[in-house]
Amino acid sequence: QLQLVESGGGLVQPVGSLRLSCTASGSSLRFYVIGWFRQSPGKEREGVSCINKLGSRTNSADSVKGRFTISRDNAKNTVYLQMNSLKPEDTAVYYCAAAEFYSGSLHEADFGSWGQGTQVTVSA
Numbered sequence: 001q002l003q004l005v006e007s008g009g010g011l012v013q014p015v016g017s018l019r020l021s022c023t024a025s026g027s028s029l030r031f032y033v034i035g036w037f038r039q040s041p042g043k044e045r046e047g048v049s050c051i052n053k054l055g056s057r058t059n060s061a062d063s064v065k066g067r068f069t070i071s072r073d074n075a076k077n078t079v080y081l082q083m084n085s086l087k088p089e090d091t092a093v094y095y096c097a098a099a100e101f102y103s104g105s106l107h108e109a110d111f112g113s114w115g116q117g118t119q120v121t122v123s124a
Helices: none
Strands: 003-007 010-012 018-025 033-039 046-051 058-060 068-073 078-083 092-099 118-122
Touching: 003 092, 018 033, 018 092, 018 118, 033 068, 033 078, 046 068, 046 078, 058 068, 078 092
Parallel strands: 010 118
Antiparallel strands: 003 018, 018 078, 033 046, 033 092, 046 058, 068 078, 092 118
């Protein structure tokens, strides 16, 4: 059974950068579309970015386009979220999740096998 683990979160100042990682156990990530999601206190979980199995297609929310980049290294069984030019409003718990088919969807209902999340805090 696929289990996902997020890492790389932390405290960063505005306009700083972080790189999140999503790794897998129980199965290989290469069989799955991976999405990154985030949830801030009092808000619903929102889709951030997703990537197809080969890493050739991605989709990102308008709020992060030009700042966040999703990528994957199937040999390392890892999907990354490079976050640049961070803003306080990016503060959230970030989750990765898996899907079988790529459609560009950022809807959480289309994903499963959720990780436990990693906290990202953007503050001066």
